[in-house]
Amino acid sequence: MRQRRECLIAALSAAGFAFVQPTAGAGEAERPLSQALWNSSETDNIAFLTHSPGECLAPPKTAGADYRIELGRAAFSNPFLFGGAAARSGLSCNSCHRDGRDNPDFFLEGLSGEPGTADVTSSIFSKSREDNIFNPVPIPTLVDIAGKASFGSTAQQPSIHAFVASAVADEFQGAAAPAIIDGIAAYVAHLGSGFCPEGETPQNVTRAAGDIARALRAAEQAMQRGEPEMADFLVQSARHGLGLIHERFRGDKLAAERGLVADLSRQLADLRPGEDGDLVALAGKIAPALDRLDLVKRRLRRKERQSLYNRKQLRRVYEGEGMDD
Ligand code: HEC
Known part of the structure; x- marks a missing residue:
């Protein structure tokens, strides 16, 4: 496993993250699944791929809110939201915030320190946000964050909406339509611990x-x-x-x-x-x-x-x- 990971990282960084095709080819039987590409070498991949922590999504109050949240929910797992390297690699919000939570298994060489951390001001993802410091921080859960006064520690923002807009535009070099940003902000704001399913999903x-x-x-x-x-x-x-x-x-x-x-x-x-x-x-x-x-x-x-x-x-x-x- 270790060796395959290093090959992958070398290929990703050399070619600006060529997307790993999930279809047929040599060595197909052993090719890791794309949903487990960001796992640390300590991860139990089998447990990871058969269960997830479970999504804590509150029911919407109006039909209009329903549409916005569903749009945001789809965007949360769609790598095409991001432009550049992140999109081509198949990375989405959900890769780090699994089911809207944290992800103690996340590890990407050059971006993570300990498993479960990421340096979101790194040139791997964005030239414009590179601060030339390797400063990975723990990936936080997004459940129950709606009432907070500020968001993010490295590049603080006053609202979920502002944080998401800045993350998609600066960090991941995306050009998402404002309606999609609104949707993601609504989705994240509706994640509450009172709505978590019992046990893993x-x-x-x-x-x-x-x-x-x-x-x-x-x-x-x-x-x-x-x-x-x-x-x-x-x-x-x-x-x-x-x-x-x-x-x-x-x-x-x-x-x-x-x-x-x-x-x-x-x-x-x-x-x-x-x-x-x-x-x-x-x-x-x-x-x-x-x-x-x-x-x-x-x-x-x-x-x-x-x-x-x-x-x-x-x-x-x-x-x-x-x-x-
Ligand atoms: C590479 C992993 C990674 C990806 C992908 C990612 N995040 Fe994050 N996210 C983080 C880390 C790490 C932090 C903590 C940053 C900090 O403290 O400055 C964070 C912080 C946040 C916060 C602030 C939480 C708080 O309580 O302050 C929000 C909101 C958020 N992310 C939403 C998103 C959304 C929406 C997406 C997709 C558009 C996304 N993230 C994609 C790793 C990631």
């Missing part, structure tokens, strides 16, 4: 498909509201989610399941509004896409035990036992 096809469905429903709302850029972003978030499922269905025996996921992703690509896309017509295609997603989900669940959602299969990747059943 299993990582499985059902949860992954649920996230995709939520992004698609928000895309439908964006279309109905006449917001093509937001609709496009949300459809793309849904497709990113499908990519993560695709990656877990590895090996010859699961080729048919991968094919279903790839077909659905192509179906979703047709939902991205173009220059003069008819948003009303596109909105009408979301319900059939959701039906299709449900069907694909049920097909995938039948083979889930053979996929990398399963502990035993993961052990074969992370403990080098090969993929054959």
